[in-house]
Amino acid sequence: MKRFVSFLLLIAMLLPQKSMAWGFWAHQRIDRLAVFTLPPEMIGFYKKHIVYITETSTKPDSRRTMVPGEAPKHYIDIDVYGDSALYKMPRYWKEAVARYTEDTLMAYGIVPWHVNLMKYQLTEAFKARDTDRILRLSSEMGHYIADACVPLHTTENYNGQLTGQRGIHALWESRLPELLAGNYDFFVGRATYIQNPQLRAWAAVTRSHLALDSVLSFEKKVTSEFDDDRKYSFEERGGVNTRVYSRDFCEDYHRKLNGQVERQMRYAIALVGSYWYTCWVDAGQPDLNKLAGISEQELLKMKEEEKQDLQKIIPVRPEAYLPPADFSGHYGCTH
Numbered sequence: 103m104k105r106f107v108s109f110l111l112l113i114a115m116l117l118p119q120k121s122m123a124w125g126f127w128a129h130q131r132i133d134r135l136a137v138f139t140l141p142p143e144m145i146g147f148y149k150k151h152i153v154y155i156t157e158t159s160t161k162p163d164s165r166r167t168m169v170p171g172e173a174p175k176h177y178i179d180i181d182v183y184g185d186s187a188l189y190k191m192p193r194y195w196k197e198a199v200a201r202y203t204e205d206t207l208m209a210y211g212i213v214p215w216h217v218n219l220m221k222y223q224l225t226e227a228f229k230a231r232d233t234d235r236i237l238r239l240s241s242e243m244g245h246y247i248a249d250a251c252v253p254l255h256t257t258e259n260y261n262g263q264l265t266g267q268r269g270i271h272a273l274w275e276s277r278l279p280e281l282l283a284g285n286y287d288f289f290v291g292r293a294t295y296i297q298n299p300q301l302r303a304w305a306a307v308t309r310s311h312l313a314l315d316s317v318l319s320f321e322k323k324v325t326s327e328f329d330d331d332r333k334y335s336f337e338e339r340g341g342v343n344t345r346v347y348s349r350d351f352c353e354d355y356h357r358k359l360n361g362q363v364e365r366q367m368r369y370a371i372a373l374v375g376s377y378w379y380t381c382w383v384d385a386g387q388p389d390l391n392k393l394a395g396i397s398e399q400e401l402l403k404m405k406e407e408e409k410q411d412l413q414k415i416i417p418v419r420p421e422a423y424l425p426p427a428d429f430s431g432h433y434g435c436t437h
């Protein structure tokens with residue numbers, strides 16, 4: 103029990119380090135770079151608020167523990183619905199509820215439907231010329247879209263816990279990009295109009311889920327070639343000596359994945375920009391140069407959220423940290 107308490111304390115110490123889901127680093131990068139995919143009529147406004155957009159991109163993860171119903175917006179465990187669920191699952195919310203009930207959908211995640219809901223909300227915010235809402239929704243929608251582009255956000259085995267690969271979630275979406283994204287090419291071209299936002303969200307989930315087999319099988323392969331002493335190393339995080347995947351192991355895994363993390367990040371950046379652009383077009387292309395600045399109130403709210411970040415407790419899916427070697431407890435996941 104005492105060890106468990108000190109384990110919790112260790113997590114509490116690690117959390118303010120900001121590393122969860124795509125990793126805070128990657129989420130910020132994706133939203134920031136999406137700005138540069140926008141057409142001339144939009145880019146000035148988004149650039150002006152790029153710091154706010156970048157910072158706010160991680161807020162949905164920060165509130166996962168505090169807001170009931172938040173966690174399922176970040177993923178969908180599509181494999182719990184059976185083998186061909188990826189193709190058979192009703193694409194639209196109402197039909198999916200009719201088939202499975204809302205409780206079931208909430209239990210296994212709703213990311214593709216949530217992206218579509220946010221698409222509607224952002225379009226409405228553009229129509230209302232509401233600067234605060236446009237920025238907040240743009241940034242947060244970027245987060246959920248990016249999550250849908252992570253293969254491990256589409257499976258019940260989200261942290262490799264069912265296949266003896268615990269820790270793989272943070273390895274793929276935090277450790278690899280944070281260590282190796284230096285050479286990634288983030289020039290992804292211009293945002294394009296999305297004809298059907300709901301189906302496009304499903305296309306992102308489908309693409310991610312099809313990449314899952316490589317994510318898991320290559321990690322297994324590399325692990326078979328490394329003993330534990332080489333697979334892990336120690337790094338100081340916030341004054342705590344923390345066990346992490348070693349650089350050698352990460353580089354080998356990354357090589358075997360053959361550009362997969364980079365491809366998914368690039369795909370996410372282009373997709374985020376395209377959703378923003380589509381909302382603006384569907385709202386009648388309002389003149390963003392005529393919008394008011396961001397309000398004092400919204401900036402205060404942002405500061406308040408920063409403070410709350412530091413008080414975070416155990417996340418619902420604490421996938422970003424690597425558990426101690428002898429940790430055999432279970433995660434506080436939603437189901």
Ligand SMILES: [Zn+2]
Pocket residue numbers: 123162163176245249
């Ligand atoms: Zn997330």
